[in-house]
Amino acid sequence: MPQDPVDVLKERARSLALKAEVALSVGTSLTLFSRGKVAGKSILYGVRTEEVEGAGRLRHLSPIPAAPSWMVGAVQHQGAVLTLIDLPAFWGQELEGIADLPTYLVITDGERRIGVLVEDLHGVLEVEGAPVLYKGPERSGLTSMARRAGEPVLVVSGPALLQDTRLKL
Amino acid sequence: MDPMMQQVLAIFADEFRELSAGMIDALIRADKNDSPEMRGVLMADIYRRAHSIKGTAGTLGLFDLEEFAHAVETSLSPFRSGERRVIPQLAQAILKGMDLAQWRVESARMGTEQEDPDLRASASDLLRLALDEHPKAPSIAPGSVSKPPEPAVHEAPPPPPPPPSAPPVQPVALVPPVPLAPSPSSTAAQADADDEDDAPVPEPTSGREAATPEPGADRRKAGESDSLRVSQARLLTVERQLDELRGVRSALETRIEDTRRLVWSIQAALASRIGGLNADAAQGEDHSTIRRVAEWTRDMIQSLQGFEEQAQSVHRGLSTDVGELSTRIAEIDDELRGMQMLPVETLHALLTRTVWEHALSVGKNARLEMVGAKVALDRRLLQELKDPFLHLCRNAVDHGIESPDERRALGKSPEGRIRIEVEQRGAQVAITFSDDGAGVDLDNVRRIAAERGMLSQQAAAELDAEGVHALLFAPGFSTRSTVTRTSGRGVGLDVVRENIMKVGGKVSLKSKLKKGSSFLIEVPLTLAAAQALLFEAGGHVLALPLSAVARSEYVSVNDKTTDEVDFEGQLLPVHALSQLLGLKAARARRSGFPVLICRSTDRLMAFQVERLLGEREVVVRPLPPELIKLRHLSAATPLGDGRLAFILNPRFLAEAALGPPPGEIPSPLRRRRVVVVDDSITTRSLHRQVLEAAGFEVETASDGEEALSVLKKRGADLVVSDINMPRLDGLSLTRRIRTEAQLERIPVVLVSSLDSDEDKQRARDAGASAYLPKGAYQRGELLRLVQGLLPS
Numbered sequence: 001m002p003q004d005p006v007d008v009l010k011e012r013a014r015s016l017a018l019k020a021e022v023a024l025s026v027g028t029s030l031t032l033f034s035r036g037k038v039a040g041k042s043i044l045y046g047v048r049t050e051e052v053e054g055a056g057r058l059r060h061l062s063p064i065p066a067a068p069s070w071m072v073g074a075v076q077h078q079g080a081v082l083t084l085i086d087l088p089a090f091w092g093q094e095l096e097g098i099a100d101l102p103t104y105l106v107i108t109d110g111e112r113r114i115g116v117l118v119e120d121l122h123g124v125l126e127v128e129g130a131p132v133l134y135k136g137p138e139r140s141g142l143t144s145m146a147r148r149a150g151e152p153v154l155v156v157s158g159p160a161l162l163q164d165t166r167l168k169l
Numbered sequence: 170m171d172p173m174m175q176q177v178l179a180i181f182a183d184e185f186r187e188l189s190a191g192m193i194d195a196l197i198r199a200d201k202n203d204s205p206e207m208r209g210v211l212m213a214d215i216y217r218r219a220h221s222i223k224g225t226a227g228t229l230g231l232f233d234l235e236e237f238a239h240a241v242e243t244s245l246s247p248f249r250s251g252e253r254r255v256i257p258q259l260a261q262a263i264l265k266g267m268d269l270a271q272w273r274v275e276s277a278r279m280g281t282e283q284e285d286p287d288l289r290a291s292a293s294d295l296l297r298l299a300l301d302e303h304p305k306a307p308s309i310a311p312g313s314v315s316k317p318p319e320p321a322v323h324e325a326p327p328p329p330p331p332p333p334s335a336p337p338v339q340p341v342a343l344v345p346p347v348p349l350a351p352s353p354s355s356t357a358a359q360a361d362a363d364d365e366d367d368a369p370v371p372e373p374t375s376g377r378e379a380a381t382p383e384p385g386a387d388r389r390k391a392g393e394s395d396s397l398r399v400s401q402a403r404l405l406t407v408e409r410q411l412d413e414l415r416g417v418r419s420a421l422e423t424r425i426e427d428t429r430r431l432v433w434s435i436q437a438a439l440a441s442r443i444g445g446l447n448a449d450a451a452q453g454e455d456h457s458t459i460r461r462v463a464e465w466t467r468d469m470i471q472s473l474q475g476f477e478e479q480a481q482s483v484h485r486g487l488s489t490d491v492g493e494l495s496t497r498i499a500e501i502d503d504e505l506r507g508m509q510m511l512p513v514e515t516l517h518a519l520l521t522r523t524v525w526e527h528a529l530s531v532g533k534n535a536r537l538e539m540v541g542a543k544v545a546l547d548r549r550l551l552q553e554l555k556d557p558f559l560h561l562c563r564n565a566v567d568h569g570i571e572s573p574d575e576r577r578a579l580g581k582s583p584e585g586r587i588r589i590e591v592e593q594r595g596a597q598v599a600i601t602f603s604d605d606g607a608g609v610d611l612d613n614v615r616r617i618a619a620e621r622g623m624l625s626q627q628a629a630a631e632l633d634a635e636g637v638h639a640l641l642f643a644p645g646f647s648t649r650s651t652v653t654r655t656s657g658r659g660v661g662l663d664v665v666r667e668n669i670m671k672v673g674g675k676v677s678l679k680s681k682l683k684k685g686s687s688f689l690i691e692v693p694l695t696l697a698a699a700q701a702l703l704f705e706a707g708g709h710v711l712a713l714p715l716s717a718v719a720r721s722e723y724v725s726v727n728d729k730t731t732d733e734v735d736f737e738g739q740l741l742p743v744h745a746l747s748q749l750l751g752l753k754a755a756r757a758r759r760s761g762f763p764v765l766i767c768r769s770t771d772r773l774m775a776f777q778v779e780r781l782l783g784e785r786e787v788v789v790r791p792l793p794p795e796l797i798k799l800r801h802l803s804a805a806t807p808l809g810d811g812r813l814a815f816i817l818n819p820r821f822l823a824e825a826a827l828g829p830p831p832g833e834i835p836s837p838l839r840r841r842r843v844v845v846v847d848d849s850i851t852t853r854s855l856h857r858q859v860l861e862a863a864g865f866e867v868e869t870a871s872d873g874e875e876a877l878s879v880l881k882k883r884g885a886d887l888v889v890s891d892i893n894m895p896r897l898d899g900l901s902l903t904r905r906i907r908t909e910a911q912l913e914r915i916p917v918v919l920v921s922s923l924d925s926d927e928d929k930q931r932a933r934d935a936g937a938s939a940y941l942p943k944g945a946y947q948r949g950e951l952l953r954l955v956q957g958l959l960p961s
Contacts, residue, residue: 060813062815063708063709065752066750067796079411079412081791083795083796093895113793140850
C-alpha cells in the first residue's frame, strides 16, 4: 500500500522546518572551533556567538558511569553539572588519529546547556557571502554551512542540538 | 525601553504579584466567611489593593490594566459592605481577569507596549456581571476609564519619585522595593522575581492553621515585612563565588605546604652550617682564609635565621588566613542553604485557590486546610512538588468530595474538607493529603481493571486493598467514564508518583469507603545536602544516600562463601556493582572485598564494591536532563579535588539486581519498553511519537552499536530498527541480539526502504521477527506489528 502522500509531505515539512528555523544571514557572528580531521585537514565548526555561554579548560573531568561513549564526562561549570559530549562520537563518526581535547565550549539554547569538546578555538567570524543549508548526512544540530577564507564552516545550532532526544527528558 | 522604566516595571511586577495574591486570597476568604463584618473587612482590603493597582497602572501608562482594576472596584461595589457574598460568576470572572492582568504586567516588564484586548474584554465582562446583578450599580462604559492619550505617539511618564523615607532604587534586589503606591499590607515573599514558575507569594502569616481567622485578626500594619526577596541570579552568583572561594582555599593550602617545606629546607641548611663551624672551632684551625670563610658563613647564617623567622611568620599568617577562609566559606554555605529553604505554606494561596475554583466549576463546595505549613523544604523540591500537589487537590475535588446534596444525605457538612498536614521527621518531611469524601470503592476499581483487560477477572477479584490502591497509580488507569479538563485521561496519579519519586520521595494511598482518602508523601528535607557513603566501583568514585545503606561489611576470600551474605538472618546474593552498571570489572583482590547491603522500598540487596571511602555530608548537585535519562544516576556531588562523584539511584539498583518490585505495579501494567534504532533523527522522532502515544516507553539509539549497549544495560521488550546505519547495521544488530543469551528473546522489527524478496529473506536469516518496508510504512501498521509481537 503506498504511503499516504499527506504523511510524506508532513515528514518533509518537519525535516525542513528544523533546518529552516536556524538559517543564518550575512554578518551573523559565529564562534569557531575545530574538531577532527579529514584527509589531514581540520574540520571547522561554528556556533552563533549568542548561543555560546562560555568556554573552559578541561580540568577535573569526571567520567560518567555507564554512559554512552559520546558522553565524555562531566565537569563543574559555574556551580552546576555540565555534561561534555564529543560531537563526532555523538554523530556516529569515526575520525582520523587521536586528538588532544583540552578545551570545551558551552553551547546553550537559552535555557539548557551542553559542553562540546574542541581541539582548538579559532575566535569569532562574521558570516561571509550567503550561507547555505547543510545537506550532508543527518547530524543532530548541524543546520547550515558558512565560509571562512574559502574554507567551509559547519554551523552547529545550540537549540537544534539540544532538541536531540538523547539530550532531553 | 528606557532603563529606568524597565527597572520601575520590574518593581511593579513584584508589587503586582503581592497585591494580586492578597486580593485573590481575600476574595476566597470572604466567600467562606459567615460574618458580614469580616467580609466587609476583606472587601475593604480588596478595594485598597485594586485601587493601588489602578493608580500605579495609570501612572505607568498601562491603561488596559488601569481599566480592569477600575472594573474590579466597580463590579464589587454592591458587595462592599459585606452583607452579601460575591456571586460565584463574578468571583470567577475576577480570578480569570487577574490571570490576564498578571500576564499583562509580565509582558510590560519584558518590554511589550501593546495593550491586551482580552484584558479590556475582561473588564467589560465584570461590569456586565455587576449590572446584571445590581442594575443600579454605577455603569462605566468599557474603555471610558482611560484611553491612550492623543496624539498617537505616547511617551511613558517618568516614574513617580519615591517617598522621602524610602531608600534609593537599587538595581540588585536585596533591598526592600521602593513603594510606588501606598504600601501594600503584606510580608515580602521569598518568591523569586526571575522565576516564571515561581510558587506564588505566601499569604501574610497570620498564624492560620485551619479555621477562619477571627474578626480583626486580618488587620495588619502596612509595610510590615520580616523577610527579604532574593533574586535567583544573585543566588547563583553567590554560589559561583563560593565555588571560586573553594578554589582559592585549595591554592592557599598548597602554598602552606610550600612554605612548610621552605622552612624545613632552611632549618636543614642552617643545621649543617652550624655543625660545620662548630667542628672547625673544635679543631682550632686559625688560617685567615678559613676565618674569612667562617665570618662569611656566620653572616649567612644570621641572614638565614632571619629568613627562617620570616618564613615561620608567613606560614603562621597563611594558616590563620586559611582558617578564616574556611569559616567564611562555611558561613556562606549555611546562608545559601538557608536561602534555598521555603516553607510549604508558600503554596497555600495557590492550592487554596485551586480547590475553591475547581469546586465551583464542578458544582461542589470544598475548603483547603493546611497544618504544619511552616515546615521548610528545599525550594527546588517545593517547585517539583507544586504540580503533584495541584493534581492531588483537583483529584480530591473530582473523585473525593461529594456534591453538597450527597454529603447532606450522608450526614456530612455540605462543605468538603481537604487537609494537608506537614510534619518533619528527621531528614524527611511527611505530607499527608486527606479528604473527608467518598473514599475509594475497591470493588469498582477491581471491576474496571478486569473490564479493561488490565487484570483477569480472578486476579482482579483476589487483589487486596493495597493492590487496588497501587492500581490507581498505574499509567492510563482512570475510574471516570467521561473525560474532563482535569480528570479521566488516566494521566494523573502516575505522573504524581513519578514526580515525587524524581525528588527521591515516595507516595502511598489509604482510604475508607464513604469516609475519605489519604495520600502520604514522604520526601527528603533538602536536595542541597545529604549524608552519603562514598566508594569506588568499576574505576569510578560513586556514592549512595546513607539512608539507602543498611550496612557495609568486608567479605574475606577465606569465608565459607563469597556469593552470599547474611543480613539479619536473610541470605542475600552478592552482585558485583561494576558488572551491574556495565563498568570494567576490577582486578579481584587476594584478601577479599567490601560489600554494601542496601535497601530500596523495603527490598534488600548486596553489592560488591572495590573500596569504601567513608561517610560524609555531601553537597548535592542536580543533574541536567541528559543525565537524568540515565536512570542509575540520581545526582552528583563535588569532591574536594574538583571532580564529581555520581550518586546512584537505589531504586534502579534494586530493579537491576532483583527485577521490578513485586506488588507495586502488577507486571501486566508495566509499560512495555521499545528501543528504536535509526540514524535519522526525524525517523526516530516519528517512531517515538507513535509508540509513546500508544503507551510504550521508548528509548532511541542512532546506530546498532549504541542500541546494543542500551539493550545490555537496560534491556527492552522489543526493538524497531532501520537496516542501513553506520557502525553496526540493522541486520548485524539482529544477529548479535540472537546470539546474546540475555537478549535472544527480544523481538526485532526491521524497517527498511528495501522491499525485494531477497531483502526480506536476509532479514529472516538474520533472525528478525518482522520486516516492514518503509514504502508500506504507515503509523498504524508499525503499531499493529509491535502490539502483535509483544506477549499479552
